[in-house]
Amino acid sequence: GCKDSISKTARVFCLPVADFSFTDVCLNQIMNFVDLSMPTDSVTGWSWNFGDGSPSGTGQNISHTYTNAGPYAVSLIATSNNGCKDTITKSVMVHPLPDANFNTANVCDGSSVTFADLSTIPTPDIIQLWGWGFGDGSPAYINQTASHLYSAPGSYSVKLVTVSNFGC
Numbered sequence: 001g002c003k004d005s006i007s008k009t010a011r012v013f014c015l016p017v018a019d020f021s022f023t024d025v026c027l028n029q030i031m032n033f034v035d036l037s038m039p040t041d042s043v044t045g046w047s048w049n050f051g052d053g054s055p056s057g058t059g060q061n062i063s064h065t066y067t068n069a070g071p072y073a074v075s076l077i078a079t080s081n082n083g084c085k086d087t088i089t090k091s092v093m094v095h096p097l098p099d100a101n102f103n104t105a106n107v108c109d110g111s112s113v114t115f116a117d118l119s120t121i122p123t124p125d126i127i128q129l130w131g132w133g134f135g136d137g138s139p140a141y142i143n144q145t146a147s148h149l150y151s152a153p154g155s156y157s158v159k160l161v162t163v164s165n166f167g168c
Contacts, residue, residue: 016043018078018088026095026168027069035060037078037086045079051092069096069122096122098162109153115146119162129163 019036037043048057050064051072057064066072075089101118121127132141134148135156141148150156 014039014042014080015084016078016080016086018076018086020074020076020088020090022074022090022092024093024095024166025066026164026166027097028065030063030065031092031094032063033061033074033076035076035078037076042080042082043078044081045077047077047079049075051075066094069094095125095164095166095168097168098125098127098164100160100162102158102160104158109150112147112149115148115158115160117144117146117160119160121162121164125164125166125168127162128165131161131163133159133161135159 017038019038021034021036022031025031033048035043035046037046046058046060046062048059048062048064050057050066051074052066052068054064070093072092072094073089074092075087077085077087079085098119098121101120103116103118104113107113115132117130119127119130130142130144130146132143132146132148134141134150135158136150138148
């Protein structure tokens with residue numbers, strides 16, 4: 001009898017291992033994503049999902065600015081030069097900005113003006129620092145509550161700066 005046979009070589013390619021690094025940011029700051037996928041010489045494609053509904057990114061190292069605070073699940077699909085893929089998802093945090101606000105009342109000359117802090121920030125972040133500028137050239141005052149004695153009658157533009165525990 002007649003026989004027919006064929007022999008082919010099957011190749012099995014190494015899968016890439018997707019990975020990336022990032023640093024959490026404050027709202028409106030640029031978050032940078034750095035590709036750490038391995039092996040570096042065979043990963044040739046990157047597809048990023050930022051978890052906020054925005055279009056995906058395709059660069060190796062990429063930046064994104066979020067328009068809302070909160071946690072986001074960011075995914076990276078690393079593709080090797082042989083078409084093999086691996087995906088990793090990490091949770092990133094965009095910290096909220098504090099909302100500086102205060103209340104005060106008018107007083108007569110010779111009386112101290114009291115300033116009541118009404119600033120807020122969404123939990124779990126907290127306000128950690130308050131800086132008051134009293135608008136009369138006096139040194140800034142660092143405390144949550146403040147009172148100030150002005151040396152002359154008039155209108156003064158008072159400024160309150162608040163900083164969160166993350167530095168926002």
